[in-house]
Amino acid sequence: MKRRFRQRFYYYNKRYERSTRVKSQSDANRTIERDPRTIVVIERDDGTAKSVVFQCPDGCGEVLRINVAHTLGSRSWRFRADVRGRVSLYPSVWRTTGCHAHFFLTLNTARGYENMPPPKWRTR
Numbered sequence: 001m002k003r004r005f006r007q008r009f010y011y012y013n014k015r016y017e018r019s020t021r022v023k024s025q026s027d028a029n030r031t032i033e034r035d036p037r038t039i040v041v042i043e044r045d046d047g048t049a050k051s052v053v054f055q056c057p058d059g060c061g062e063v064l065r066i067n068v069a070h071t072l073g074s075r076s077w078r079f080r081a082d083v084r085g086r087v088s089l090y091p092s093v094w095r096t097t098g099c100h101a102h103f104f105l106t107l108n109t110a111r112g113y114e115n116m117p118p119p120k121w122r123t124r
Ligand SMILES: [Zn+2]
Pocket: 056, 057, 058, 059, 060, 061, 062, 099, 100, 101
């Protein structure tokens, strides 16, 4: 019998409507101002993802910028985009400042959790 683990303890659930790719932080900010339900991927000239920018899913209004570029000496999140461009990040994001939101982003949907053990990596 196959059993799949499912996390049931989320307390909010936010689906972003679309994701898009831009080349700069200022383009990312403009895009999110225009449409807060967009996840923006900032990419390098060679097309690899550098960071992921989106409005915090808990509704606090802050814009989060998640580093997904693997450079020597710095940790980053693992980034995936499916064929439709939907974004997933691993591991979860747990803000240590501001609203302290803790959530997983999977296929453009953020699920916020409570009562979970700390993730290994954190946003700053
Ligand atoms: Zn927040």
